[in-house]
Amino acid sequence: xxxxxxxxxLFQLYGENHPWPGTDLLHCEPIHxxxxxxxxxxxxxQHAELFQLLHVQRGQAEVEIEGVRxxxxxxxxxxxxxxxxxxxxxxxxxxxxxxxxxxALVAELEQRLGAPLGVLAKAAxxxxxxxxxxxxxxxxxxxxxxxxxxxxxxTLLESLMTALMVWISRRQQSGQAPRTRDExxxxxxxxxxxxxxxxxxxxxxxxxxxxxxxxxxxxxxxLCRTLTGQSALQVVHQRLLLEARRNLAYSRMSIxxxxxxxxxxxxxxxxxxxxxxxxQTPNAYRRSVQxx
Numbered sequence: 702x703x704x705x706x707x708x709x710x711l712f713q714l715y716g717e718n719h720p721w722p723g724t725d726l727l728h729c730e731p732i733h734x735x736x737x738x739x740x741x742x743x744x745x746x747q748h749a750e751l752f753q754l755l756h757v758q759r760g761q762a763e764v765e766i767e768g769v770r771x772x773x774x775x776x777x778x779x780x781x782x783x784x785x786x787x788x789x790x791x792x793x794x795x796x797x798x799x800x801x802x803x804x805a806l807v808a809e810l811e812q813r814l815g816a817p818l819g820v821l822a823k824a825a826x827x828x829x830x831x832x833x834x835x836x837x838x839x840x841x842x843x844x845x846x847x848x849x850x851x852x853x854x855x856t857l858l859e860s861l862m863t864a865l866m867v868w869i870s871r872r873q874q875s876g877q878a879p880r881t882r883d884e885x886x887x888x889x890x891x892x893x894x895x896x897x898x899x900x901x902x903x904x905x906x907x908x909x910x911x912x913x914x915x916x917x918x919x920x921x922x923x924l925c926r927t928l929t930g931q932s933a934l935q936v937v938h939q940r941l942l943l944e945a946r947r948n949l950a951y952s953r954m955s956i957x958x959x960x961x962x963x964x965x966x967x968x969x970x971x972x973x974x975x976x977x978x979x980x981q982t983p984n985a986y987r988r989s990v991q992x993x
Contacts, residue, residue: 726806727858729847732757732797736789745788749929750894750936752821753787753801754865755779756840758833760795764788766824776829778836778869784887784928785824798840804891805943806862808898813863820866820873822891827872839864889914890928893921894936901940902964907933942978945971949987956983 732755736743745765755762755778762773765788766781773779781787811818829836843861846854892914900910910933911921918933925933941963948959960971975983 728801729844732795736791741791743789745786747784747786750783751801751803753781755799756797758797758837761792763790776833777826779826781824804894804898808895810863810866820870886924897937897940901937904964945975950990
């Protein structure tokens with residue numbers, strides 16, 4: 702298990718340190734699904750590249766964010782940005798959901814909204830108030846779609862997430878400029894992840910990407926390794942791998958077509974890249990998905 706910042710565990714999902722499962726850009730589960738096996742306590746940990754929304758509908762949640770504890774005793778949504786050290790303790794009657802998603806989905810939502818989702822940059826809790834029933838219906842619909850396989854599932858999931866982001870953004874107070882080096886580093890990482898999302902098919906060099914952020918490639922690599930446990934190039938490769946898996950699972954593209962769409966110079970190079978990153982050839986991965 703990898704960790705950074707002392708002994709704080711670095712997880713994909715709590716209790717799991719394997720790569721992001723499947724090809725979805727979103728993971729949604731009831732709070733009790735993961736907390737009950739851990740006796741209603743999720744110990745302090747962090748996620749390198751994942752955002753989380755904790756939707757508390759009923760019951761009580763003790764929230765620890767960067768060592769500061771607070772109690773959520775009313776319906777609310779807690780925003781947890783990447784790399785934020787956080788933990789939870791829930792009452793046994795807790796009702797609600799946890800939504801986990803990465804920069805790829807954030808970039809798609811930002812493109813849909815035409816503006817950066819600054820609301821995701823800082824940990825904050827937003828009481829639902831009179832919108833409690835409306836937000837409950839929205840999140841429960843999202844959970845239902847996530848578990849299903851109906852046509853246009855991905856489109857509806859993105860639309861529901863967009864509606865949720867709009868609601869949270871409307872509750873956000875005016876933002877502040879970064880006050881510490883740690884805050885600035887996190888903002889640079891966020892900008893880098895958005896840049897990767899926009900250009901990962903172009904196979905730009907780390908130097909070129911760093912230049913667009915007005916930092917050196919050395920600074921960018923050090924920042925990525927410190928905050929994500931990966932080099933700047935590995936971040937790009939993981940995004941390429943995710944898109945390759947999605948297309949192998951959900952499209953009928955040939956390996957050659959997929960290679961071209963992802964910007965590789967030839968299918969053989971793409972196949973070597975995919976096997977090195979995943980341990981399987983593209984065709985073997987496609988067969989394993991079809992078998993499941």
